[in-house]
Amino acid sequence: MEFAADILNTILTQFQKPTLAFLIGGMLLAAFNSKLEVPEPVYKFIVILLLLKVGLGAGISVREADFMSLAVPALGAAIAGVVIVLLGTVTLARLKGVSRVDGIATAGLFGAVSASTLAAGMAVLDGDGIAYEGFIGALYPFMDIAALVTAIVLARISVARREAAQMAVSGQGTMTMGGAGGGGKRTQISGVDGDMIKGILVDTFRSPAISALMLGLALGIFAKPDSVYQSFYEPLFRGLLSILMLIMGAEAWARISEMRKVAHAYIFYGIAGPLVHGMIGFGIGLAAHHMTGFSAGGVVLLSIMAASSSDISGPPTVRAALPEANPSAYIGASTGIGTPVAILSIPLFMALADMAIGF
Known part of the structure; x- marks a missing residue:
């Protein structure tokens, strides 16, 4: 009981801090139909400045970082992105009423990283004077790209198999999944090749979020x-x-209305996903802590990255690569529900890290 009380006390205390308070304030304004509006160019300018700040801070720290201290968390971040997508593929994408492509696209956004959520986590830790590795921002691309590439490849394979199966049923061709001696006629998984992977990587690095982050990192x-x-x-x-x-709070509240158009499974996934994914990141962070001395603050931020869902770089990448997917499903679940849940879960991961490692 004392353990649970300590976690609850930490969560309630963090809700009073500016970062979470402004998020809740935005949701309340939207709920009461406030006309307060921040122009889109101002929003984009703020995001670019924040990402440049994160990238610059990470780059300055990378100059002096030990290779293993950076490599282990980076590898862990990539693994977390892939695992989250695979988990969504065998859960959400198989639920009744969920299109497989929509489910995989949603899992891809949840495996990728939200720049705003990462920035919020850093601000909360800074506000409490909790130290963390300065190169944390450099882990962003590892998780982001690993998740998006995995999701788009799996979705493309799913679409190609479905189209081949429909051709077989209509008598236009046959599909075999291999076979001894190569006697069967194979249907090529169209579009899943090196050029497609290259295209995904190029689109991802050209996105505003990754471009700003990588520029700051390089500088x-x-x-x-x-x-x-x-x-x-x-x-x-x-x-x-x-x-x-x-x-983000106002937009999240507005996006919730879009969830009425898709299966209720997305609502459950949007709530439970960030918590489960954050625990995956927490476990990987703990492993990195025991291997390299990765800090408790670093474990918290890796958990937050895993819990987050991409709100800037991911949606345009998925929209371009998977036009078959329904944006109301993957954007509604990620931005409308996943993002606020991830940000509001920051105190939970702080309390767990404090209990497991200590600040």
């Missing part, structure tokens, strides 16, 4: 932006993040 590693980082990006971080949380 942090190869240039010396320490002065502008300390004088400009660091002071603006919390203020800009509070506005972003206000926008």
Whole structure:
């Protein structure tokens, strides 16, 4: 009982902090039909500045990071992204009323990373004076790209198999899944090849989120932006993040209405997914802690990355690669439900890390 009370106390305390309070405030404004609106260009400008800040901070830290201290969490982040997609493929994508392609696309967004959620986690830890590895931002692309590539490849395979099966039924061709001696006629899984993977990687790196993050990372590693980082990006971080949380809260509430158009399974997945995925990240973070001394703050942020669902780089990538998928399903579940649940779960992972490792 004392353990549960400590976790509950930590959660309630964090809800009073600016990051989570602004998120809840945005949801309340939207619920009461407030006309408050932040222009889209302002939103995009804020996101770019926040990602540049995260990338610069990560790059500055990578310059002095030990290789193994960085490599183990990076590998863990990629593994987490793949595992989350595979888990969604065998759960959500197989539920009644859920299109397999829609389910895999949704799992892909939940396996990828939300820049706003990661920034929120950093702000919460900074506010409490909890240390974490400065290179955490550099883990973003590993999890993001691993999840998106896995999801799009699996969805493309599913679509190709369905089309081949329909051709076989209509008498236009036959499909065999292998066979001894190669005697059967094989139907090629069209589109699933090196060019497709290359296209996914190019689209992902060209997306605004990854582009800004990677630019900041490169500048942090190869240039010396320490002065502008300390004088400009660091002071603006919390203020800009509070506005972003206000926008995210209002948008999340608006997206919830879209969930009426799709199966109720997405609502359950949007609520349970971030918690389950966060525990996957937490387990990988604990393993990295025992292997390399990965900090408790780092474990929390890796958990938050795993719990988050992509809200910037993922949707346009999935929309371009999987036009068959229903945006109301994967965006509604991720942005409408998954993002606020992930952000509100930050205190939970902080309490667990404090219990397991100690800050």
